[in-house]
Structure formats: C-alpha cells, structure tokens
Amino acid sequence: MKLSVRGIYSTALIKLLIDKGFKIVKPTRSQIERFGLTNLAVEPEAVISDSSDRHFIEIRGVLEVVNPLVVELKNFFEDLIVIWRMKDANNSWVRVGFPVDAKKKLDELRSMIAYTVPWHHYCRAGGEAISNMVSFAEDLVEKGLVPPEEMSRMFEEQVNQFTPRLKSRIRIVHVKLNGKRILLGPGKVIWRSDETIKILRRIMSSGVYDGLGIQKQVGDYAVTEARKLDVWTKTSYYSLSGNFKGAYYNISTPIAFYPDHIHYFDLDVDVVYLPNLEVKIIDTELLEQALNQEIISGKLFEKALKTADRICCEKP
Template sequence: FHHYIKRAGSEESQYVDLVEELYDCCSLDCVGQQLLKKAQSNVRRARQITLLHEKLSGETIKMKGDIKDISQEDVFTIVRTVKSEGIYDGLGLEKRPGDVIYTYICPGLPFVVHEYRSAGGTLKGYYININTPAEVFFLEKEKLNAYVWYVDLEIDIVRLKNEKARIIDAEILSGYCSRRLVGKDLYNYAIAVANSLRKHLERHADFKINPINLMRNFTLRTL
C-alpha cells in the first residue's frame, strides 16, 4: 500500500515517511492497513471524482462524475449523465442525452464496472473494464474532488440483454504483449481476471447484476 497511500494526500504522505523511519519497532503490515483506512476516510469527504483512464498508448482520458455512495467495502458508486448523442463503444448501443452511467470502482481491484441506463432508468447493459489495480486519492487543494487512476489493459467484458457476457478486444492486449510493451505475467493476469468475471456473469442468470457484490466476491476468489 506504500505507493497508494503516498498519493492519497500530503498528510498521509507524511505519515508514511514517519512509519518508514520507525519500521524497526513497528509491524509494517498492521500500520499500513491503518494508514490505508485513514487515506480512504479522507477520500470519503469528496463529493466528485475524476477518473484518470490511462491507455497503454500513454493517452489519458479524464471523466468526471458525482460520488453517489461509498459502501462499507470501499466501493465507490459514481454517477455521470450523458449529454451527447452517439454510439457506446464496445456495447454498440445508441447513446442518448439524459442516459445515466453508474461506475463502480474499488481501490485495489483490477476492474471497473460501468452500468448504462436510459433517462427513465431502463437498464441497457454493462461494460467491465480490466485494468491495473485502481488507486483513489485526492490533492490537498482539491479536497472536494477525488481522483481514481488506473491503466486500461484493453481487454473488456460486455453484457447486454438476452446475450451472454463476452470478452472483447483481447487481441489488442495480445498485440501489446507481442510487441513486448506488456509483460507476459501482466498479460496472463488480465486474461485470468477477464475469464473469471465472464464465468461469474455466465452463472448469474438475471441480466441485472449487483456490481458491489461482484467486487466483494472477487476479493475472495483465487485466480
């Protein structure tokens, strides 16, 4: 948790520096857990959050939303309202102004769940992004706005009504691996995460899923 806590804010960064100086007489695992709780409690004060969606190409896409809820398991529910028309990438569904996107993120987990609904609340579909473990933090001067950063590993899962969950864009990740821009271990891990989530969704008969439960159960699963 060292890197994650150092990014959480200047106050937490100072705590980490102090612990590093006293490591001879402290249990670093225990102290690390306490510092992590402290960092996450500070983030809970934020009202908005900016997603820093970094691509393997180096491009970073910024998406800002309102924090609707933070569960006991530290799953962030983020809400964004669509303002333009178009087609949702990956889903292939029509995008309409007024649609609502619920994004679920849990610090440390290697995936992000996007739930798409119409303005009237009708569920359209799910898009699960596979990524490096998400890091949530805030800047000291922007305490009402938190940030979440991760690196998109290209491979994703799509779930539409009356269709089975399916993995998409695996060939893009494979291409990065072939060019040695992504290590074999990371490639295998991303594939394992995607397959694990797909199998879980296939066992779930209902179209509607509970993303918070999905994230809670994933932490108990061994890949």
C-alpha cells in the same frame, strides 16, 4: 553503466540497480548518506525521473544503457507498463508505469535501506497531501519519536480509510497502455463500503457506447462499481427513465483508491454485457498487440485474459 536517479522511487530503484551492477552518479545528499556514493561529478549515461503524475518514471539516455536497464526492471517486476517513446542510439526515451503490485515490491526494496511506512509508494503517487503524510510519518520514526511498529500500524489504518467518502465527487483516472491519461467524471459516490464504491456519472453527450454499440443520449447515466485492489470495474449504463442499456467490464491492474480519485492502468481487453443478456469478451487483439510490443509481460497478459473469462462465466 552510469545512472542519475531522482524522484519518489529513487531509493528503491537505486537499491535494485546497484545490486544489478549499475553505477549511480550525481547523487543527492540523502543518496550519498544512504548508499555511501562518491561519484559526485561524473556525467550520467541515463537519467531516471518521475513523470508528472508520479505513476510512471521517465528514463532518458543512450540506448546501450537504457535498454539493459529496462530489461532488469522487467525481470524484477511482473506487472510493469513499458512504453518506448524513442529508441535511438544516443537519445532513447522510455516510460515505465508502476501498478500497485510493483509499488509494493518497491516498498520492500526501500525498506532494506530506510524505515518505510506500509504503502509508501502507493501514497507517494496519490497526491501532494498524502505524499507529505508519508514524509511526516517516516521522519517521526527516523527521529526516534515513534516506534517503527507503532507507526506502521497507525499508517496502515490511515491508508485503509482512503476509500472515497459517500456523496463526495471524485474522478476515475483511467490510464491506457499507450500512456494516455483519461479523466472520467467527476462523479458522485452514491454507495460505499470499506473497500467498494459506486460512482454515478451523468452522460452529457450523444453518440454510441464504445463496445456496446448502443445509442448514447444526453440524460443517460452511468454507475461504476469499483473494489479496492480488484482488477476490474463494472460500469452499467441507463436511460434517463432508468432502463438498463448494457454494462461494460473494464479489465485493469489493481485499482488504487485515494480520497478524491481512483487510479488504474487499463489493460485494453474488456467484457460487455448487453440488454439481451449476451456476454462477450472484446478487444483481445489490443491486449495481444501490447504483449507483442512488450508493453506488458506474458504474466500480465494471462492474468487479464483469465479475469475476462471469469467475468464471462460469473457475471459479477
């Protein structure tokens, strides 16, 4: 089973897939140096590349290679988001999303091959500036200019400062289980601690708040509370005069914080908190559908339901 692998996840994925019996063809110069690869001119049966937002990979190729490749990835990572776009014998296409925990396992794989800063793939996916910071730091270590332990300590400190700044304007990148990327905001950071922020957004349209069934009016505002690496956000809605309209808990994969945005994969199931103090879980059928379609694993399914149950009990 012959693969060509490109992109920010390539070193980690090649390490994993070679161990699983796949052959890497058409390697880059760095891949040749790191893995001693020799299949330079052989055509691949499947190609792995980054998606445009770098939180997914795209796999395209013949089904008899793509399918076992996806199976191996799902066996290794518990929290993958797997979206089949096309399933044809000669032309299959699947998108595989890497939440935070999967990125950490990718770091472990890469570190077996080359020096890898903490949060390597987390940062690689966070934008060009942060990605360049990774390259610069690892290059300093590889050239012997900074000891690995010292660089790892300094880099970890930098990542811990990624919490968006007070009064900055940021976006919420909300990725659905069908791969749709929804940008919420920009909103203003109105409260901040080391790992928690509150984001204020003004409501600019009318209608009904999804899940709450409550009238939405121009002039309303929403306050979203998010904690780094937590698995839910809470958005409280208020009228122009400040009257509480309801709250919406969005269950997700661990939330990634970057200087100008936060990112997570939405797991579809949610908890709503109504003005009459009623609390209920909604959209469990969407989560079940994702499980049945093998978009998510059974373990991720169970985690999402347990989180929803806990929120219902604790109302954080």
